[in-house]
Amino acid sequence: xxxxxxxxxxxxxxxxxxxxxxxxxxxxxxxxxxxTDQHIFKAHxxxxxxxxxxxxxxGEEHKKQSxxxxxxxxxxQSKADRKSVLVGVGGGVITDLTGYVASVYMRGIRFGxxxxxxxxxxxxxxxxxxxxDVGVYKNMVGVIRQPSFILHDLALLQSLPQKEWQNGFAExxxxxxxxxxxxxxxxxxxxxxxxxxxxxxxxxxxxxNALIKIKVVQKDEFEKGDRRLLNFGHTIGHAIETQYALMxxxxxxxxxxxxxxxxxxxxxxxxxxxxxxxxAQYQLPTHINFDAAKVFExxxxxxxxxxxxxxxxxxxxxxxxxxxxxxxxxxxxxIKKLQ
Amino acid sequence: xxxxxxxxxxxxxxxxxxxxxxxxxxxxxxxxxxxTDQHIFKAHxxxxxxxxxxxxxxGEEHKKQSxxxxxxxxxxQSKADRKSVLVGVGGGVITDLTGYVASVYMRGIRFGxxxxxxxxxxxxxxxxxxxxDVGVYKNMVGVIRQPSFILHDLALLQSLPQKEWQNGFAExxxxxxxxxxxxxxxxxxxxxxxxxxxxxxxxxxxxxNALIKIKVVQKDEFEKGDRRLLNFGHTIGHAIETQYALMxxxxxxxxxxxxxxxxxxxxxxxxxxxxxxxxAQYQLPTHINFDAAKVFExxxxxxxxxxxxxxxxxxxxxxxxxxxxxxxxxxxxxIKKLQ
Numbered sequence: 001x002x003x004x005x006x007x008x009x010x011x012x013x014x015x016x017x018x019x020x021x022x023x024x025x026x027x028x029x030x031x032x033x034x035x036t037d038q039h040i041f042k043a044h045x046x047x048x049x050x051x052x053x054x055x056x057x058x059g060e061e062h063k064k065q066s067x068x069x070x071x072x073x074x075x076x077q078s079k080a081d082r083k084s085v086l087v088g089v090g091g092g093v094i095t096d097l098t099g100y101v102a103s104v105y106m107r108g109i110r111f112g113x114x115x116x117x118x119x120x121x122x123x124x125x126x127x128x129x130x131x132x133d134v135g136v137y138k139n140m141v142g143v144i145r146q147p148s149f150i151l152h153d154l155a156l157l158q159s160l161p162q163k164e165w166q167n168g169f170a171e172x173x174x175x176x177x178x179x180x181x182x183x184x185x186x187x188x189x190x191x192x193x194x195x196x197x198x199x200x201x202x203x204x205x206x207x208x209n210a211l212i213k214i215k216v217v218q219k220d221e222f223e224k225g226d227r228r229l230l231n232f233g234h235t236i237g238h239a240i241e242t243q244y245a246l247m248x249x250x251x252x253x254x255x256x257x258x259x260x261x262x263x264x265x266x267x268x269x270x271x272x273x274x275x276x277x278x279x280a281q282y283q284l285p286t287h288i289n290f291d292a293a294k295v296f297e298x299x300x301x302x303x304x305x306x307x308x309x310x311x312x313x314x315x316x317x318x319x320x321x322x323x324x325x326x327x328x329x330x331x332x333x334x335i336k337k338l339q
Numbered sequence: 340x341x342x343x344x345x346x347x348x349x350x351x352x353x354x355x356x357x358x359x360x361x362x363x364x365x366x367x368x369x370x371x372x373x374x375t376d377q378h379i380f381k382a383h384x385x386x387x388x389x390x391x392x393x394x395x396x397x398g399e400e401h402k403k404q405s406x407x408x409x410x411x412x413x414x415x416q417s418k419a420d421r422k423s424v425l426v427g428v429g430g431g432v433i434t435d436l437t438g439y440v441a442s443v444y445m446r447g448i449r450f451g452x453x454x455x456x457x458x459x460x461x462x463x464x465x466x467x468x469x470x471x472d473v474g475v476y477k478n479m480v481g482v483i484r485q486p487s488f489i490l491h492d493l494a495l496l497q498s499l500p501q502k503e504w505q506n507g508f509a510e511x512x513x514x515x516x517x518x519x520x521x522x523x524x525x526x527x528x529x530x531x532x533x534x535x536x537x538x539x540x541x542x543x544x545x546x547x548n549a550l551i552k553i554k555v556v557q558k559d560e561f562e563k564g565d566r567r568l569l570n571f572g573h574t575i576g577h578a579i580e581t582q583y584a585l586m587x588x589x590x591x592x593x594x595x596x597x598x599x600x601x602x603x604x605x606x607x608x609x610x611x612x613x614x615x616x617x618x619a620q621y622q623l624p625t626h627i628n629f630d631a632a633k634v635f636e637x638x639x640x641x642x643x644x645x646x647x648x649x650x651x652x653x654x655x656x657x658x659x660x661x662x663x664x665x666x667x668x669x670x671x672x673x674i675k676k677l678q
Binding site for chain 2: 031073083134139140142
């Protein structure tokens with residue numbers, strides 16, 4: 001069943017708990033180009049039979065301009081035109097790249113997503129942010145443009161490595177921290193394996209998280225206010241992710257613990273130990289030894305910096321995130337003491 | 340005096356017949372980055388003193404991704420952030436590049452233009468289309484996003500080469516052909532040198548042409564209807580421009596003559612000789628020997644192609660352009676007979 005959510009300039013059709021087989025009803029195969037990575041293509045080769053498919057190397061290190069250039073050349077060679085549709089089948093890297101290419105090819109063609117990771121299902125595919133990294137600077141280039149549709153096929157998670165399950169749960173925990181104390185409790189009462197075994201439990205959690213993200217984006221698509229809450233754990237997270245070759249979820253997990261530490265200092269937040277313990281319960285890291293000077297340097301190039309301040313996301317309590325501007329000088333000294 | 344024109348998602352402030360000196364009132368120098376090319380920088384070096392300026396090599400051949408990459412790296416190094424503003428000072432290449440970089444840097448920052456060519460003043464800077472070429476394919480990548488402001492300083496035209504004056508008048512003639520029979524007559528009664536000598540005559544013509552473009556774009560920003568008229572002369576024009584190293588205005592001039600020829604065949608258009616003669620009067624070419632097969636091949640990758648048809652712009656009479664879909668097969672045989 002399709003549910004349509006409107007954003008400021010466009011609407012996205014969500015097919016929750018659906019199946020790849022339903023895609024035929026949504027798009028016209030002939031004018032559709034599928035973009036996926038080598039891992040997914042290999043794991044689901046049969047499903048791509050007879051489809052125009054562009055396969056790129058797997059991994060965040062390929063979320064860069066040269067990959068965009070390659071995809072664009074292939075689209076030109078295949079005579080993709082303004083009526084063509086791109087469908088990204090993959091995790092966040094694939095959906096970010098697909099959305100970006102579709103937004104700039106011929107000044108914008110339609111696109112849709114089939115997320116194949118927990119992270120993609122609950123977070124990365126939703127909200128229209130797309131783009132690429134530039135060197136160590138994450139998502140430095142991109143646009144905000146909504147996909148025409150997002151189709152969920154939870155069966156695709158069967159081939160997902162354990163690491164990637166954990167990775168996705170970092171964003172689930174983030175959503176709980178900033179918006180949903182009840183979900184935080186539910187997570188405390190379960191283990192990752194419960195969700196892996198119980199399809200109904202998982203489908204409910206995925207939809208609940210997608211809805212949290214959808215609602216935040218609907219309220220604030222262009223990130224002037226509430227949407228910034230979704231950056232909880234991401235400011236320090238992004239600054240350490242590339243430098244220490246962490247997975248996104250690992251970096252965000254560590255970033256959330258540090259953000260709780262700062263929230264404790266600046267806001268008297270009392271839930272740091274509960275957050276840390278939930279992160280550990282889902283097999284995610286809570287600490288790293290980092291080079292504070294280097295982290296601060298990368299962090300000053302974060303998009304959330306506005307001149308001499310950083311809009312930092314803190315927690316007032318579990319389930320309630322707040323944006324708190326911190327002067328860079330102050331932030332520098334806080335970060336140096338974090339370790 | 341500023342005049343504001345609203346587009347679907349944004350408004351552009353137009354400062355007609357103004358001066359670069361007024362810029363200080365519009366932008367905050369400290370957070371502004373000027374993008375210009377070596378020729379303009381050299382011709383007006385004093386005017387860039389004390390400004391953050393990124394200078395790129397001059398020429399359409401630099402309107403490509405690697406130039407975008409270079410500008411983005413410089414913005415990162417200069418710590419440009421979401422409050423930064425880019426100002427393109429130059430012709431169509433500079434404004435197309437500046438608008439594109441600003442649209443994707445940190446998912447979109449503000450930008451404005453100071454056109455330094457007739458083509459830029461009457462056409463290229465207006466309407467929010469921006470982007471880059473990919474190989475021989477013109478404007479294959481880009482977005483539609485409106486500048487915050489456009490400032491006209493006609494004094495900048497003093498250093499404009501004669502070739503570039505002619506180049507700009509191709510678009511003026513185009514506007515007359517598709518939208519303004521009275522202006523067509525005015526042009527017939529003057530020479531290029533009249534406009535070069537008489538500032539009031541020129542200022543009137545520039546504003547009149549800017550308004551033609553503004554109104555067409557306001558009615559149809561995303562090119563579903565009327566905006567396609569602006570492609571008069573551009574379909575064959577684009578296909579020969581890169582291949583025969585023509586200036587844009589030269590290619591469009593030749594393209595307009597061929598389009599008149601096709602209009603005569605398909606629509607009984609009677610004004611072909613008048614158009615050809617006006618183009619020649621403004622020192623622009625009306626013919627080239629081209630490789631029809633190669634031109635047709637490039638043309639099938641034109642963004643105006645939709646599957647098996649091309650939306651071709653023809654004239655019913657002088658001052659009235661119409662969009663006419665032509666099946667590719669038919670177009671191929673027409674083009675082969677054009678020479």
